Amino acid sequence: MKISSSIIALLAAALSSADAFVPAAPRAVPVVVVAKSSSALLVARDLDGIAAATAPSSSSSSSSSSSSVDRTMEGVDDDLPYQAFDPTAGDSPAVERNNAGGVWVKQRARPRRNRKSSGIRAMVRENIVTPSNFIYPLFIHDEDVDVPIPSMPGCYRLSHESMMREVGESLELGVRAFVLFPKVNDDLKTNMGCEAYNPDGIVHRSIRAIKAAYPDAVVCTDVALDPYSDMGHDGVVEDGVILNDVTINQLCKQAVSQARAGADIVAPSDMQDGRVMAIRDALDSEGYTNVSILSYTAKYASAYYGPFRDALDSHPGFGDKRTYQQDPANGREALIEAALDAAEGADMLMVKPGMPYLDVIRRLRDASDLPIAAYHVSGEYAMLKAAVERGWLNEKEVVLETLTCFKRAGADIILTYYAKQAAQWIKEDGLY
Template structure:
């Protein structure tokens, strides 16, 4: 048998495999979601996310300095607020002296070059655990958008580089973009959670922030996981309204959406490898079923291969350490 074409020739050794590698993962691809809580000197591990912590602001600043030294260029910020500050309006979300606003300022003062993308949604501030204002069991869209605009402006004033609305309310990107322009923040970008699915993979995240919905679910505003064309429509509308980056969330189970968006849009596509994905991998590692280092790099490379320009992942720090070795 004579074979003129042998695909295995290009796999013969590591040097050849490196030469023809199509997707190269670097620390420039990562954002780390960061959980911030009240207090001083607080470092609390999240039980459902081993290796991930809620930190007080002083400890968060130390962590961000280390992230920057590892080559991580961006952080997503999430705050756990006291129950006493929660209500149905979410007004603590735009408190100029609130935990999120203080965190943005402190991080930008400590590491000016790192890209800070604070989360914009009402669920951490809501007595109902929903991403919007509730009336008679219904999540109100337009009233919520007004609140999100106030929240976004407070983040911009605090020094945020990007606004990251994760709420999935209709029209919020346009409203935020107009408010930023009208208030002198034309250089502040928007990373829209454009295709955020109503997923069961979010459980550990809700444990981290105590933000699980108090009634019902989020299916009237987050997307049906059975749909793909709807995701394209959501992303295209957000881009028309002024989004600079569009995000797909979750990650690995939705790579078909990532790939389609990558081919269709001219803005960067972000992917959030969410808490449930992290927790499943870590559980398998702890049981000896998977190799920790190999599965981290494989999963992140697959997300990038699908078309992600940047990946928000709880593995960012571990992956950076591995890539820097």
């Protein structure tokens, strides 16, 4: 690159001058004072983004500044103005020096003191996830082999033998509750979903087997018709409309039959109006007053359910579920549903999906004293798995953080396909 003779002459003149070129002092914006109690933090920044409160204006002040630079600055080239600046100098220093000569900001309240060691962090931790918080969803089918679910890596439609083994191993890790979702053979599906209350159906047989082998296991059942419907909807269909009250009649039969098989909790996920009250009355009238209802209170018409429907082969045969599941745009509506469910006799309230609806979990937590459940749904699980498989996320760290977020938002119970794996991680870390 050629440099013109005029530029060279100007540079030579500047270097030979008695007053050598000195870079202009950084331009400082007014100092901002943030006061909290009796302590204050002084902050100043120059307009170019370089921290500055004052700048040396002569060789003597520069020398004074250099002599007071903290030992942590040793070896730094003081000829560079933005490094030679001393925050402890001047009439209004940004920071001061303590009696030991170290740099000191007058800040009595220092939240980092409660983060300085793993022991202290654990001691002051506000929310702790334990395996007893989990409900573990299990996909089951009437086959002798396990079938992997491509859109949910690590999840399977389990044979009876594998289901029993999964329950036993999970109990050893502290996971005590399980919810069963059946893949029903197509020839058993009808519009009325009568297989839902077949006492010899796959769900009922599984309940009896689990309770016989593991009496302390908490068995939760899904109350809805979509796995049993040839239409893939949660209710009885007529002329393209899901019939609310006719559906509830079927759900009551389903819930009572599950209670007879030994279910501890029934969980209506259908989102029909009035179903909690009807199911509560049906259970009570048959003597099952101790069977709990975990209501899917705020179940949204979400795009996050795709992998779950793959697992059960229960995609809607027509349309979508927006006429009965909630609009994802609505938050206040969840409070209406929560108030109704509580009045109708629900023992626990659920928000589904979980992560995209943490605000709804918090709203329900603030509005109700009933236990709140969050469903970490199949789409959320699949997204994490996809990122982990590509090396973009650390699986253990991101899963445990996600589950902790549910607790922080206000959830007492977490339904997650990671229940068993998370329990293993928690045990390995000595957190349970």
